[in-house]
Amino acid sequence: MRIDVVHAFRDNYVFILSQAGEAVVVDPGDATPVLDFLKKEKLNLSTILITHHHSDHIAGIAKLIQAYAKLKIFSSKEEARVKEATVLLSPGDELLLLEQRVQILDFKGHTRGHIGYYFASGDLFSGDTLFGGCCGNIFEGTVLEMWHTLSRLRALPASTRIWCAHEYTAQYLPDAIRFAPWCQELVQRYETVKDKTTTLPLLLEEEMKTNPYLWWDHPVLVNKYGIKSGFEIFEKILQEMG
Numbered sequence: 001m002r003i004d005v006v007h008a009f010r011d012n013y014v015f016i017l018s019q020a021g022e023a024v025v026v027d028p029g030d031a032t033p034v035l036d037f038l039k040k041e042k043l044n045l046s047t048i049l050i051t052h053h054h055s056d057h058i059a060g061i062a063k064l065i066q067a068y069a070k071l072k073i074f075s076s077k078e079e080a081r082v083k084e085a086t087v088l089l090s091p092g093d094e095l096l097l098l099e100q101r102v103q104i105l106d107f108k109g110h111t112r113g114h115i116g117y118y119f120a121s122g123d124l125f126s127g128d129t130l131f132g133g134c135c136g137n138i139f140e141g142t143v144l145e146m147w148h149t150l151s152r153l154r155a156l157p158a159s160t161r162i163w164c165a166h167e168y169t170a171q172y173l174p175d176a177i178r179f180a181p182w183c184q185e186l187v188q189r190y191e192t193v194k195d196k197t198t199t200l201p202l203l204l205e206e207e208m209k210t211n212p213y214l215w216w217d218h219p220v221l222v223n224k225y226g227i228k229s230g231f232e233i234f235e236k237i238l239q240e241m242g
């Protein structure tokens, strides 16, 4: 399976997965760059995957339906606002796409029904859950739900490639460095990415080392806050990172 990235709006990513002439698109906030890419590569779009209902992830669906009438559109059962969905998913469901087994993960927190798509190849499409060095806003879920979501994400293999839906890495790493100036790996990562326009895919292994939102059991923070509860440390991280 090949994975291509097209850009939309200021910092959104839309992902185009393809194999043997068939394409699957993830979170098409804008149809135009997707249609251009499909035409250029002579791909037939069969499927759309939606992580959550925000317009910068779904606004391109209608135009894609006009171009490809038989589209299957997968979305979360709890994201009823994705009106065009043809198949509603729940966490724990499994799909077979492009000859890959795909697990549907419960990623609620950013929205009430946010889901992630984890491909057997080790590729995770995580929407607005985790970004390079930071995490998604908690708009509809609770802090506890987001912590459970990040715990599920963190439990995936360290080699997981994370395809998040926005490019924020260089923008937010300075905040992480202010939070943890003692972390040399963070400083080094910023030096590596500061002039890059694209830093995907993120590697879970690197996020574990350089993303403070995954550090609820980091010895430095356990020591700093004097508490052992992972969730309570996560709350402190959220408060301090702002």
Ligand SMILES: [Fe+2]
Pocket: 052, 054, 110, 128
């Ligand atoms: Fe969003």
